[in-house]
Amino acid sequence: MATPAAGAAGAGSNPYGLLAALEQGGTIAWTIFIILVIMSAASWYIMLTKLFEQQKIMNQAKRARTTFWSAPNLREGANKLEKNSAYRQLVDDGLVAQEQHTKLTDPVDQHEWMLGSLSRSQAAINSKLGSGLALLATVGSVSPFVGLLGTVIGIYRALVKIGAAGQASIDAVAGPVGEALIMTAIGLVVAVPAVMGYNWLLRRNKSVSEQLSAFATDLHGYMMSGGAVKPTAITARSAASTPPLKTGSAAINPKA
Numbered sequence: 001m002a003t004p005a006a007g008a009a010g011a012g013s014n015p016y017g018l019l020a021a022l023e024q025g026g027t028i029a030w031t032i033f034i035i036l037v038i039m040s041a042a043s044w045y046i047m048l049t050k051l052f053e054q055q056k057i058m059n060q061a062k063r064a065r066t067t068f069w070s071a072p073n074l075r076e077g078a079n080k081l082e083k084n085s086a087y088r089q090l091v092d093d094g095l096v097a098q099e100q101h102t103k104l105t106d107p108v109d110q111h112e113w114m115l116g117s118l119s120r121s122q123a124a125i126n127s128k129l130g131s132g133l134a135l136l137a138t139v140g141s142v143s144p145f146v147g148l149l150g151t152v153i154g155i156y157r158a159l160v161k162i163g164a165a166g167q168a169s170i171d172a173v174a175g176p177v178g179e180a181l182i183m184t185a186i187g188l189v190v191a192v193p194a195v196m197g198y199n200w201l202l203r204r205n206k207s208v209s210e211q212l213s214a215f216a217t218d219l220h221g222y223m224m225s226g227g228a229v230k231p232t233a234i235t236a237r238s239a240a241s242t243p244p245l246k247t248g249s250a251a252i253n254p255k256a
Helices: 002-012 018-068 074-080 086-101 110-130 133-165 170-224 232-241
Strands: none
Touching: 018 074, 018 086, 018 110, 018 133, 018 170, 074 086, 086 110, 086 170, 110 170, 133 170
16 A cells, blocks of 8 residues: 555656756756855845845934934034934044144145045945945846856756757656756846845935935035034024014014
């Protein structure tokens, strides 16, 4: 009774699945498959970590708009921002540049000095945001060719079997051709999310960079004016919160 059951199980198994194709392909097929898995895992790790980093900076921008500009001075405003945050770095670098300008022996325009310092700080933040995106671009462009390598090897093995058998039977070519198609599909499965993630993260990086640039411009104007120049939205909000002057003789002449 055990023999028919074993035969039924063997007949029900799929001889053309992924594991069967890898076993038939040998060391080369397993190597290509492992490389594609590593590339896929690395691309997903980069996409998730960069998405979390971008969202964190976007949340910091909201808090900077609501808490930083309402502070009486830059020191207190910087203390309201999160430590090691992008906006805190801009403010700290601006304060350091302001202190360093007084120690210069050669006269340098303060506006240019502060603008250059804030630009360098912003460039460092943008460089950190862009780290890892090159890996996504590489995976998106290379993984289809890695899968194509498996395809070429599978087709080659099919041709070798045909030549050894002397005829192109289905039994001789089905396994290698199936292996070739599976490797092509895996290469595309790895490449498509990497390319889409790269384009999406690049677009979000541009939005984050624009927010940082706007904040750096407002910070530059605030520091160069001694606190007199603030963002338009903050100034309008402060004016709206101030009660208007009442009209009438009592408002003009309180003694009347």
